[in-house]
Each structure stands twice: as C-alpha cells, then as structure tokens.
Amino acid sequence: MTYAARPTWAEIDLDALIHNLEQAKFFCSEHQRILAVVKADAYGHGAVPVARKLHSSGVRDFAVATLEEALELRSAGISARLLVLGGCFPGQEQAFIAHDLMPTLLDGESAQRLNAEAVCQQKKLKVHIKVDSGMGRVGFLPDQLKAFLPQFRALEGLEAEGFMSHLACADELSCGVTADQQRRFYAMLEMVRSYGIIPREIHLNNSAGLSAWQCPECTLARPGIMLYGGLPGPDLADRLQLKPVMHLRSCIAQLRRLPSGSGISYGHSFHAPQDMTVAVLPLGYADGYNRLLSNRGMGILRGHKIPLVGRVCMDWIMFDVSQVPNAAVGDPVTLLGTADGHAILGDEWAEQLGTISYEVFCRIGSRVPRRYLPKEP
Numbered sequence: 001m002t003y004a005a006r007p008t009w010a011e012i013d014l015d016a017l018i019h020n021l022e023q024a025k026f027f028c029s030e031h032q033r034i035l036a037v038v039k040a041d042a043y044g045h046g047a048v049p050v051a052r053k054l055h056s057s058g059v060r061d062f063a064v065a066t067l068e069e070a071l072e073l074r075s076a077g078i079s080a081r082l083l084v085l086g087g088c089f090p091g092q093e094q095a096f097i098a099h100d101l102m103p104t105l106l107d108g109e110s111a112q113r114l115n116a117e118a119v120c121q122q123k124k125l126k127v128h129i130k131v132d133s134g135m136g137r138v139g140f141l142p143d144q145l146k147a148f149l150p151q152f153r154a155l156e157g158l159e160a161e162g163f164m165s166h167l168a169c170a171d172e173l174s175c176g177v178t179a180d181q182q183r184r185f186y187a188m189l190e191m192v193r194s195y196g197i198i199p200r201e202i203h204l205n206n207s208a209g210l211s212a213w214q215c216p217e218c219t220l221a222r223p224g225i226m227l228y229g230g231l232p233g234p235d236l237a238d239r240l241q242l243k244p245v246m247h248l249r250s251c252i253a254q255l256r257r258l259p260s261g262s263g264i265s266y267g268h269s270f271h272a273p274q275d276m277t278v279a280v281l282p283l284g285y286a287d288g289y290n291r292l293l294s295n296r297g298m299g300i301l302r303g304h305k306i307p308l309v310g311r312v313c314m315d316w317i318m319f320d321v322s323q324v325p326n327a328a329v330g331d332p333v334t335l336l337g338t339a340d341g342h343a344i345l346g347d348e349w350a351e352q353l354g355t356i357s358y359e360v361f362c363r364i365g366s367r368v369p370r371r372y373l374p375k376e377p
C-alpha cells in the first residue's frame with residue numbers, strides 16, 4: 001500500500017555539498033587529498049548518498065566512527081578506502097579484514113588482536129596509527145608510542161598505512177595549543193620513521209585545522225563539518241564561504257485564529273498579546289527540533305521570518321503568522337536552511353542552544369525523511 005508521508009522533510013542539497021568540498025580543496029596543498037568524514041550518518045545528512053556524491057566528485061578516502069557505519073557504506077556498494085576512527089573493539093577483527101576496512105590503531109592491545117586475525121587469514125591489514133598529540137582523548141602518548149613501535153615492527157599481519165592525530169583547539173586562532181600539537185605530532189612521526197616504519201598517509205587537520213593551520217607533511221585532510229556548511233568555529237567565519245546543505249522544512253497542518261489572551265502549548269508559556277493567526281507544523285523535539293527553541297525559534301514562510309510561539313512539543317510546533325498575508329494550510333515553512341533569500345543557519349541554532357552546529361545536524365531525527373537534490377537522473 002502506498003501512502004503520502006507526513007509533510008516534514010530535510011532537503012539535502014548535494015550541489016551545496018560539492019561547493020563546500022571545493023572550499024575544502026582550496027585549502028589543500030598540491031600533494032594533499034580530502035579524506036571526507038561521513039561518520040554519524042554524515043552528520044545527519046545521510047552517509048550513503050553523501051559518500052556516493054563525494055565519491056563521484058573524486059573523493060577516494062572516507063572516515064566513519066564505527067564498524068557498523070563502515071558496513072552500511074560497504075553494503076551500499078561503496079568500495080572507497082574506509083577508515084574507522086573509533087578503532088576495533090574485541091570481536092570485530094574478522095569484519096575489518098573481510099570488508100577491507102582500515103582501523104585507527106589506538107592501543108597495543110587492539111594491534112595484537114588485529115594482527116592475530118590477519119596472520120590467521122594470511123592477510124595484511126592496513127592500519128592508521130593514531131597518536132595523542134594533545135587532544136587528551138585516544139591514541140598513543142609519546143611514551144606509549146616508544147614502547148609500542150618495536151612490538152609493532154614484529155606484527156607481520158599489520159601494515160602502517162597511516163599516521164594521524166587530532167587537533168583540540170584548531171578553531172581558536174590565537175590559541176597556542178595547535179602549534180604545540182603540531183610539534184608533538186612531527187616529533188612522534190619522526191620516532192615512527194626512526195623505526196623504519198614509513199606510513200604513506202599522514203593526517204592531522206579537521207575542518208578548522210585545514211582552513212587555518214598548514215600541515216606541510218600531511219597527505220590527507222579530514223574535514224567533516226565544513227562539507228556540510230557548518231562553521232568549524234566563529235574565528236573562521238571570514239575564511240569560509242560555505243553553503244548550508246540541510247534544509248529542514250514542514251508544511252502548515254492547521255491555521256488557527258486565536259483571540260487575544262489565548263495560552264499556547266504546554267505550560268502556557270506564551271499568551272497571545274492580541275488576536276493572532278497561528279500556524280501548526282507537524283514536527284517537534286522527537287524530530288530534533290530542540291525544545292530549548294520554545295518561544296525562540298524562527299521559520300521562513302512566503303518570504304517572511306516568523307516567530308515560534310509557545311513550547312516545542314514532541315510532534316508539533318506553532319508559529320505566529322499574523323503578519324503573513326495569505327498564509328495557507330499546506331504552505332512550506334523552512335525551519336533550518338535557506339528559503340526566499342532568508343537563512344536560518346545551523347550555527348544560529350547552535351548559538352541559541354549553547355551548542356555547536358555539529359549537534360544540531362546530528363540530532364535531526366530518523367523520523368525526518370531526507371530528500372536529495374538535485375534528483376539523480
């Protein structure tokens with residue numbers, strides 16, 4: 001049986017994605033390539049269509065966070081080089097080898113497990129050795145690396161394809177941490193090479209690093225958020241001309257004429273100051289429209305910016321459309337993204353919510369279908 005969907009969707013503008021890819025490439029030196037970060041379902045944009053589009057535009061290297069995310073891409077027929085940033089948990093070794101996935105090597109214990117499986121299968125598994133140059137999260141610290149390298153040389157089933165680290169403060173241009181991290185990164189790279197281990201790929205920069213910090217030794221850059229049109233940080237606004245990729249839209253389900261003094265939504269946190277026309281849209285916090293946008297969110301309707309009134313519900317939100325002539329049931333309202341020359345950016349939501357655009361995009365729920373534009377011929 002076919003039926004019409006609830007009129008709430010997220011448009012994913014694949015042309016904007018490619019525009020942002022070109023921006024990322026602009027910051028790459030001649031010998032650097034893009035390793036596109038498509039983890040967390042491409043930050044909520046849909047990992048398979050995003051990876052397909054990037055692949056068809058020449059990107060050959062991708063990163064995801066988990067084995068499951070990698071397998072989703074493989075099941076969709078994406079045969080590109082895939083790096084799993086989250087490493088290999090016990091019991092996942094066989095799958096890495098069977099599906100030609102590269103684990104990020106975060107410790108000696110996982111190296112032993114992966115090596116044992118690779119040797120057993122008479123395969124050589126490519127890994128990227130990750131060092132903690134100052135992020136304070138995962139990867140080998142200098143002393144750990146020193147102890148690990150002689151062991152690594154003896155692991156016949158593993159090949160050091162890559163050497164990598166992650167930046168903690170690259171979005172803060174006046175912060176000294178990045179320069180310190182770069183120094184440690186290069187020192188640890190030298191240590192690796194001094195053991196005769198010569199990784200082909202070297203990478204450090206995320207979106208912020210790529211747009212602000214040179215990495216002459218690097219062969220890859222790992223942008224994520226900038227591909228999706230989010231700013232890696234406010235300091236970088238002047239350097240990047242990004243286009244939003246996700247546009248969250250929903251159509252007016254009901255129009256209600258409410259008399260002055262009417263309370264709207266749970267808790268009556270809003271009372272109509274005069275007679276009002278209120279549009280009700282079929283989406284809510286269960287779709288990733290954050291409840292903290294209650295009485296603060298904005299929409300775009302027929303070229304007008306309209307304010308959200310009352311609390312965001314699980315499945316509904318309400319807007320004051322009194323100032324919009326001819327507003328009608330079925331009209332599309334843009335909640336995130338652009339329409340009619342207006343924009344409501346993920347970075348604006350993020351500021352209102354005290355978070356980052358990464359989280360805004362990731363939280364647009366699975367209940368919201370993604371529609372990809374332009375449509376494939």
Ligand SMILES: Cc1ncc(COP(=O)(O)O)c(C=O)c1O
Nearest residue numbers: 037085166206207222223224225
């Ligand atoms: C290891 C690693 N590299 C690259 C990225 C991409 O970062 P960004 O989205 O800031 O470009 C991330 C994202 O969190 C990451 O964890």
